[in-house]
Amino acid sequence: MQPEVPDRDYMFPGHVGCPGCGAAIAMRFLLKALGEKTVMVIPACCWSIIAGAYPQSALKIPVLHTAFETGGAVASGVRAALDMKGDTETTVVTWAGDGGTFDIGFQALSGAVERNEDFLYVCYDNEAYMNTGIQRSSSTPYGAWTTTTPGRDWKKMRKKNIVEALVAHRIPYAATASIAFPEDLFRKVAKAKAIKGARFIHIFASCPTGWRIPSEISVKIARMAVQTNIFPLYEVEDGLRYTINFFPKGYLVKEYFRLQGRFKHLTEKDLDQIQSMVEEDWKLLLRKAGLS
Amino acid sequence: MKRVLEGSHSVAEAVRLAKAEVIAAYPITPQTHIVERLSDFCADGSLNARYLRVESEHSAMAALIGASSAGVRTFTATSSQGLALMHEVLHWASGARLPIVLAEVNRALAPGWNIWTDQTDSLAQRDTGWIQLYCETGQEVLDTTLQAFRLAENVSLPVMVVLDAFYLSHTYEPVDVPDQEQVDRFLPPFTPRFMLDTERPCAFNQMAPPDVYMEMRRSIQEGMEEALGRFAEMEDEFKKIFGRSYGAVEPIACEDAEIILVTSGTMSSTCRQLVKELRSRGEKVGILKIKLFRPFPAESIRRRLKTARKAAVIDRNFSFGSGGIFAGEVKAALCDIPERPVVFSFIAGLGGRDVTVGDLENIYMQTKNHDVPQQESIWTGLRPASAPAPDLKR
Amino acid sequence: MSAQHKMKDSIPLFVPHSFRTTESNKTGSWRFLRPRYDEKTAPCSAACPAGEDIGRIEMLTARGLFKEAWETILKENPLPAACGRVCLRPCEKECNRREFDEGIGIRTMERFLADTAARYELKPSLERLSSQNRKMAVVGAGPAGLAAAYFLTRLGYGCDVFESAPEPGGVLRYGIPAYRLPVGVLRAEIEQICGTGFNLYCQKPVTKAFLEEIQSEYDAVFLGCGRSRGVALHIAGEEAGGVEDGLQFLQKVNRGEAPSFFNAQVAVIGGGNTAVDAARTVLRLGGRPLLVYRRRREDMPAFEEEISMALEEGVQLLELWSPLRIEGKGGQYLLTLQQMKTVDTSPGERARVEPVNPQTTQELRVLHVIKAVGLEAAEEWQNPPVAQEGVLLLTNSVIVRGSPVLAYGGDLASRIKSVSHAVASGKEAAIALDILFHKGPDHVLPGLETCRVGNGSSLSMEVYMRGPRCARNRHVVTFSEINTDHFQFAPKVAQPRLLREERVSSFAEIDLRISAGLAMKEAERCFNCGLCNQCDNCRLYCPDLAVVRDNGSGGRSIDYDYCKGCGICVVECPRNAMSLEKEAPPQSRRDRREEKL
Structure with a gap:
């Protein structure tokens, strides 16, 4: 019934996220699980704005806002400094959007995790450059409209599989999580917190504004992404041991796509193709998890 | 203790003595000897620091922004392309008021690939809010690096210690390496003005809307203005402990000079040689060596130059569409005084081309022989275009 | 500007450091x-004739708050131990969870709560209005009369209940076999209700004369006389001695005057609950019952579950045979049956039948005949009047203005004859009388309207008494409005039962008690629609x-x-x-x- 929810919040109301912002929910959940001994690095992303302008901050922890592509590097530096000061208790966490993770920040992220820096990198993924007004990123899924993939030019490339890219670095812990599965998310963050070395959590965070959905279905749509296998929940330890955390009930991707304005141009044929792409990805994941 | 050290190693020795706590760097010729030596220090325990072998210069600076924000003493070194890649985060470091120290080995920017000395890379960063100190000798490199930490922490601004590729970075000179005890007296442990602290949560570098941004920028400028006086005070103390000082600018034989050569970096040494010879021939010539480029010591320069008839600024750099960068700055500093020298702007030694005593004498003679400069910027030692290259396809 | 600690020679800093919260942004x-x-309103509670707040009952049960859950039932229904056993469960048919996996075992839960309360001898704390200056008489201590007395008492009226039988309970006491509703359970429950504060007078046969006699003493009389006379078959020989009426047979057994059948073949004519109960009682008394029904099994008005258990126990069913005549012959009966066929089988309705052509008959030799093809009022005056001036025809009761006011309730006034409808009728009459006395006749219908549960005809006493349930939106929650993502599939609790062999040899209660753990687990399955x-x-x-x-x-x-x-x-x-x-x-x-x- 009721999930085991850490009751304390480390976030204030009055932040300026859009109504129904999935990234705000994701932040709430993350901090509930991490607690106050946390230093957060936020490269440019929606949260650079959501957190509020000077002299305000929506978070009850120290936050270092920083340049777009620096999430991995700045956190490495913070960690190094804390280590030098003998502070091993504080968790250093980078909180970046998909642009700052998949695209411009990928180099710094790859560098940091290759060095196995002792930090947690969390990507809240809303599948486009939302802060700048819904431009395509390498996280934008196949089939999506964005302001830079308009009309017939909707995105015809797959979404980059960031977790697999991180897994390829053989980091101690990589996982996906969703705002619609708080228990799973809390568990993963707590687990990641306890592990030393580079840890990566990819949180699926819906964006009503950019996805062209009514704000009230923000969590529901995130849940559907899991239920349809579009965004499977799984974790990988040491780049080797795959655990799938949720086995869907076999919803069709169509049901997920039909609710979103960003996919409204897709034909039945397109959706069938996407269905088979999703199934292909799922089979691949099952194989990695040793389940096929 | 006197030791024969390569310029790069002088930097490394100073960083060791300064007890930097976090170092992040990415290799680039001709900076490599600095970071290799620092790696040795970290490995053998003579320096207790975390060395982050980051994957780019951009990340090097970013990592230091993180480390410095968390309240530790930080250092990096780079050059040319690397500095250019850092550009964005150089602004970030100064805007965040972080006392990061960077050793910048002047190297030409590509294309074509050129690893030799040229100041355009550092001077192109003049508007990033970094204090810039240019060095002439191995000793000055070591001393300036120590000074840089103190100055940076004093005014909460980052400092760039600039040295010429190869002429300084790869040249061995006898250098007096001070005792740790002396250095500790000059440079106490870093007391951060602010830091990331879970006991006192705060958001750093939050969005600053128009109603506050301008005042924050003004505060950086106030720091820069303050740095001029602080630099002098700091040098006084440095002199007390180490017996050496350099000055924001160094006038050499300027008192009665009719023509003053304005220089920076290792070219100043060549000029010293020339001036010695010219003085022996009775020429009234002096040198004004500029060490501090940002903040620009305009008042000192005005005071030193106003008695001369002519000033010849020799730039190993160029701002396309404008001219030599030092020359432009010097002209701007002088333009408001009624009695001012005629300023000649010479461009010399770009991309590491040797500037000999002869070349400098040529510059002096041109200045002496003309009442006004024949050109806005006089490019010296240009060679005629060579024959067209054979077609690759042939 | 951020408050930095000042070093002696430190310069002023104005940096983007934020120490304030965002709470000032409204x-x-x-x-x-x-x-x-x-x-909002759960479909089960709208379907419950007694309007029980089932969603809330299950919620409290899931938390182990059994007393509170039981009290929540008592707000709307004084007879959970009885209803938890014999209710026809209209609630369960509407359960939204049926579309997800399986519906909630609501009746099982109700019984569990009532039994738990009885076991620990709990005393409910229920709201009761201050006493009114009016006195009420209730005629018949069946479920309707008891409910009427219970609710009237809670509304503050003094109340006297008159019952002709030696014990209260009416059909519950005498009409329902003990294997479905043990007498001890019923007695305990009625005792508990009597604690509300009304007076009960048994062995007081109520006649028309008695009614007239008490008229001056009471402001209103509730008549819940029930149906105690079997409907005639209208065939030759049915008046023959020994052809027994189903209800009277059951009453006799319940009084403890059980005959023994010694393997005798007994024909039970009818297809309702009384017929099935009679057949199963015969079985338990050693006979070989044969149910004779003129339509098909699926047309039988008896509860499907009871029919299947009856068949399982060994009751035989003869479908589509209608009795033509009964002849008594030397201590035996010859039953002539005529074969029927269906002529109209609209789904959801009882089939219409007629004799096959050419006529086909068969003869059946049996030792006893019990007829149970319907019930009616024992005396004509017990029936409510038809529509006329001064008569208010309500859903489960009829109010006749006058002095005293007459309120007809129970089986004789309800379209559907069931225990929970009897409770509904007692409640409806109580509320109607209260409105009538306080506000006048014109306010009765609108007043009843304000305490409806959802969109159906059930009424809530809690709403009438302005309890927290007043705030409930009348909208009945549909399955599509439930966010099933937050529920896991879970099987319904299986009602534990005596084995067939155990059942047929005694009148022990068939359905067994479930454990508290199981009850909580089942209650947790409830969607708590709208709550x-x-x-x-x-x-x-x-x-x-x-x-x-x-x-x-x-x-x-x-x-x-x-x-x-x-x-x-x-x-x-x-x-x-x-x-x-x-x-x-x-x-x-x-x-x-x-x-x-």
Whole structure:
């Protein structure tokens, strides 16, 4: 019934996220699980704005806002400094959007995790450059409209599989999580917190504004992404041991796509193709998890 | 203790003595000897620091922004392309008021690939809010690096210690390496003005809307203005402990000079040689060596130059569409005084081309022989275009 | 400017360092949709003739608050031990969970709660209005009469109940076999109800003369006489000695005058519950019962479950045979049956039948014949009058104005004859009388309308007495309004039963008690349609931290200073206990800054 929810919040109301912002929910959940001994690095992303302008901050922890592509590097530096000061208790966490993770920040992220820096990198993924007004990123899924993939030019490339890219670095812990599965998310963050070395959590965070959905279905749509296998929940330890955390009930991707304005141009044929792409990805994941 | 050290190693020795706590760097010729030596220090325990072998210069600076924000003493070194890649985060470091120290080995920017000395890379960063100190000798490199930490922490601004590729970075000179005890007296442990602290949560570098941004920028400028006086005070103390000082600018034989050569970096040494010879021939010539480029010591320069008839600024750099960068700055500093020298702007030694005593004498003679400069910027030692290259396809 | 600690020679710094919270941003001003807590009506409770607050009962049960759950039943129904055994369960047919996996075993839960209360001899604390200056008489201590007395007493009236039988309970006491409703259970329950404070007089045969005699003493008389006379078959020989009436047979057995059948073949004519009960009773008394029914099995009005258990136990069923005549012959009976065929089988309705052509008959030799083809009032005056001036025809009761006011209830006034409808009728009459006395006849119908549960005919006494249930939205929650993402598949609790062999040899109760653990597990399955069970989803998923838990009441409230009106709370509410509506224009907002649950 009721999930085991850490009751304390480390976030204030009055932040300026859009109504129904999935990234705000994701932040709430993350901090509930991490607690106050946390230093957060936020490269440019929606949260650079959501957190509020000077002299305000929506978070009850120290936050270092920083340049777009620096999430991995700045956190490495913070960690190094804390280590030098003998502070091993504080968790250093980078909180970046998909642009700052998949695209411009990928180099710094790859560098940091290759060095196995002792930090947690969390990507809240809303599948486009939302802060700048819904431009395509390498996280934008196949089939999506964005302001830079308009009309017939909707995105015809797959979404980059960031977790697999991180897994390829053989980091101690990589996982996906969703705002619609708080228990799973809390568990993963707590687990990641306890592990030393580079840890990566990819949180699926819906964006009503950019996805062209009514704000009230923000969590529901995130849940559907899991239920349809579009965004499977799984974790990988040491780049080797795959655990799938949720086995869907076999919803069709169509049901997920039909609710979103960003996919409204897709034909039945397109959706069938996407269905088979999703199934292909799922089979691949099952194989990695040793389940096929 | 006197030791024969390569310029790069002088930097490394100073960083060791300064007890930097976090170092992040990415290799680039001709900076490599600095970071290799620092790696040795970290490995053998003579320096207790975390060395982050980051994957780019951009990340090097970013990592230091993180480390410095968390309240530790930080250092990096780079050059040319690397500095250019850092550009964005150089602004970030100064805007965040972080006392990061960077050793910048002047190297030409590509294309074509050129690893030799040229100041355009550092001077192109003049508007990033970094204090810039240019060095002439191995000793000055070591001393300036120590000074840089103190100055940076004093005014909460980052400092760039600039040295010429190869002429300084790869040249061995006898250098007096001070005792740790002396250095500790000059440079106490870093007391951060602010830091990331879970006991006192705060958001750093939050969005600053128009109603506050301008005042924050003004505060950086106030720091820069303050740095001029602080630099002098700091040098006084440095002199007390180490017996050496350099000055924001160094006038050499300027008192009665009719023509003053304005220089920076290792070219100043060549000029010293020339001036010695010219003085022996009775020429009234002096040198004004500029060490501090940002903040620009305009008042000192005005005071030193106003008695001369002519000033010849020799730039190993160029701002396309404008001219030599030092020359432009010097002209701007002088333009408001009624009695001012005629300023000649010479461009010399770009991309590491040797500037000999002869070349400098040529510059002096041109200045002496003309009442006004024949050109806005006089490019010296240009060679005629060579024959067209054979077609690759042939 | 951030307050930095000042070094002696440190220069002033103005840096983008933020130490203040965002709480001064009242983001509630962005809102154009407004979520609010809006508890609605569960379909089970709308379907329950007694209007029980089933969603809440299950919620309390799931938390182990058995007494509170039991009291919640008692607010609407004084007979949970009986209804928890013999109710025809209209609630379970409407359970939204049926569309998910399996419906909730509501009746099983009700019985569990009643039994638990009896076992621990719990005393309910129920709201009761201060005493009124009017006296009520209730005629018949069957479920309707008991309910009427119970509710009238709670409304503050003095109440005298007159029963002709030696013990109260009516059909519950005498008409239903002990294997379905043990006498001890019923006695305990009635004793408990009597604790409400009405007077019960048994062995007081109520006649027309008696009625006239008491007229001056009472302001109103509730008549719940029930149906105690079997309907005639209208065939030759049915008046023959020994052809027994089904209800009278059951009453006899329940009085303890059980005959023995010694393997005798007994024909039971009829297809209703009385017929099935009679057949199973015969079986338990050693006979070989044969149910003779003129239609098909699926047309039998008896509960399907009872029929299947009867067949399982060994009762034989003869479908589509209608008795033509009964002839008594030397201690035996010759039954002539005529074969029938269906002529109209519209789905959902009883088939119409007629004799096959050419006529086909068979003869049946049996030792006993029991006829149970329907029941009616024992005396004509017990029936309510037809529509006329001064007569209010309500759903399950009829009110006749006069002095005293007459209220007809129970089986004779209800379209559907069941225990829960009898309770409904007692409640309806009690409320109607209260309105009549306080506000006058014109207010009765509108007054009843205000305490309807959902869109059906059930009434809620809690709503009538202005309890918390008043705030409930009448909208009946549908399955599509449940957010099933928050529920896991879980099998329904299996009602434990005696084995067939154990059943046929005694009158021991067939359905066994379930454990508290099992009851809680089953109750947890309940969607609690339309009700807040404080699952906390609204607070958990709020991106704006605008849902606040009130630590005192444990409820939730929305902080409209910050709520941006995204509506996630409403969608993520598993049970549709919230609503999203258009925001009012800004000027009227100030009045309702915080709306508490």
